[in-house]
Amino acid sequence: MAASIIDVARRAEVSTATVSRALRGLPNVSEATRERVLRAAEELSYAVSPHASSLASGRTGTVGVILPFVNRWFYGQVVAGIDSVLRANDLDILLYNLGDERVHERFFAHMPLRRRVDAVIVLNLPLSAAERESLVSMEVPVAVLGTRIPGCWHVSIDNAEGASTAVRHLINLGHRRIGMISGALGDSRGFTTPIVRQHAYRTVLAQAGIPYDPELEAPGNLTIDEGASAMAQLLSLPDPPTAVFAESDQMAFGALRTLGRMGLRAPEDVSVIGFDNHETAELLNLTTIAQPVAHQGELLAQQILDALSGESEEPTQVVVPTRLVVRGTTGAARVARPRNPLSPRPGPEPDQHSRTSAR
Amino acid sequence: MAASIIDVARRAEVSTATVSRALRGLPNVSEATRERVLRAAEELSYAVSPHASSLASGRTGTVGVILPFVNRWFYGQVVAGIDSVLRANDLDILLYNLGDERVHERFFAHMPLRRRVDAVIVLNLPLSAAERESLVSMEVPVAVLGTRIPGCWHVSIDNAEGASTAVRHLINLGHRRIGMISGALGDSRGFTTPIVRQHAYRTVLAQAGIPYDPELEAPGNLTIDEGASAMAQLLSLPDPPTAVFAESDQMAFGALRTLGRMGLRAPEDVSVIGFDNHETAELLNLTTIAQPVAHQGELLAQQILDALSGESEEPTQVVVPTRLVVRGTTGAARVARPRNPLSPRPGPEPDQHSRTSAR
């Protein structure tokens, strides 16, 4: 059916070895021969069998990408970034969506990527120690987005810095009662990113001398709907926040929806800041912490290329900067104004801690 | 390094043939032997080499998915749908993003999927006749979303029906001057979906006796930004539309943004209806035509499974229904109201054509 290397060899009147060399542009093939082979291959519309090639050479020309969601904006962007640089180097993408817990378990039980890919890219997946172990035991370069794994390449943003900036932005606007919609998941799987951001939130508040109130932290699970209910929960507090930091834009969108449905406005009634700079953030005029999403994908892919080409390079770790994008949903705290139409409360006294931000 | 089938055979004291049969659950293996083999494989933590297996058997356990964008909501949803059913049947996904024109060309020049996948799923890609040809010449089942290709499996929505419903909705609300933001691309590649929807728009207008005005059709290229400028263009007409049908929600979002920035409101000043029921549509309260996106992915994958299992089934073609979702961005035409606060213009005289909708 499809022509094999033997057919090409016969037609070009050389051995299969020469065909192989000629086709892959290896040296030590005379120009005349190479042309003859190329022509023969062309005439037979020959294409190498990737499986045979992989079997013989050990290389697969494929990179496995494992991630928790394919249908979320963030991951789509990252994959697009990965794809663009991998494709340019003729590497294919084998996609593994491990969102479902059982799929996740099966994946690590059988390791279907074993001998199947030249490298692996892991996007933001919470992995147990044993799972990390089996990942590195595949003996191929692994690049990880988000969490750091010893021996693996690594790309991430500075989540602590980004979250701190967000909270500081609110504090600088005069807010003292600052809520947070966290991405801590209901299920047991531990994404680390939300935790880091949450920690930064607490730290910055503490630095500003604002007492910690666990009621101000509502879990949102990173979705619009959950963000909406989290906001509803926060607003139902006896002393609701005047500003809210949502750990993701999606949750911030939900928060804005709740606000709208309750007849409240941002930033007049409640300031809202998100995280990601989702494509819709501009549309909704959401203040947020921007991170270069697709670019992180490109960086991961580039690391893979480095690992694959460079003989014995050490894994690098790159941290890309975040950026505060001020739009319309954050504004000065109402306390700063003479009249305080909503939910009057005792203004907390400035305390003894140092404070860097202006009031 | 990694154990091979020979190691397992040795340890279980059988031949590799028996190992192969035992491991794949083929009949004609005694229970005792099967257990022995399973144990040996377990102890060596043996995993079959997919490449060797593919080479020998001809099956790859992989399905190629080719699409024009990975980072757009629609495609993410579809891929998620595909993934869920393919994964459940232990088929892997090889992702090909052919958004870039040069990548597209290279793809069809080299056919890198040839002998590499058991089936192909094509998402909404505009293909030339020659390209369709090379696709079917791969001799594997092909399932296509959107356009119909002879000999291929097919899933789509009824675009004409959906678009007609959208336009009829506006007409029923009393609108006579109805603009359209079309997805017709600037570049030469011909996605068929936008064209079908555009055609339906014209047809329904004609049926309602509304004269055709090419100025009311603005190209939007399916993005938020382009949708925004298309809306700006429509609003700058001497006689701007009172309602706009955007061929995609993304473009509708852009349209809403333009409206907002110009101080206009939907539906009071201009009614807007989109298409897709994008996750953000609910957030923005956008009236739209809903289509089951992820479900279409599942259907495509299911077709592939049918094609792969069923011996000689004929390709099926399934059309899934769309649904009008009325939200807050469409409302009765202003003309129906006594006062007309914005952009007064010469009310077009009722013309001689038949008219079904109330004024």
Added chain:
DNA sequence: TCCTTTCATGTAAACGATTGCAATACCCCT
């Protein structure tokens, strides 16, 4: 008892490349 089935297993030939090594041819020096 002998012949025919049926079942379990082994043998060895694909599958379609890559690649280390050997072999040849050619060139340049001395």
Added chain:
DNA sequence: AGGGGTATTGCAATCGTTTACATGAAAGGA
């Protein structure tokens, strides 16, 4: 003319399975 490189090319082993076919044993029937 002879010797040592160097650039081309071919040979054949190898990668790790699957599978058609052969073999042999056990079982069943007449």
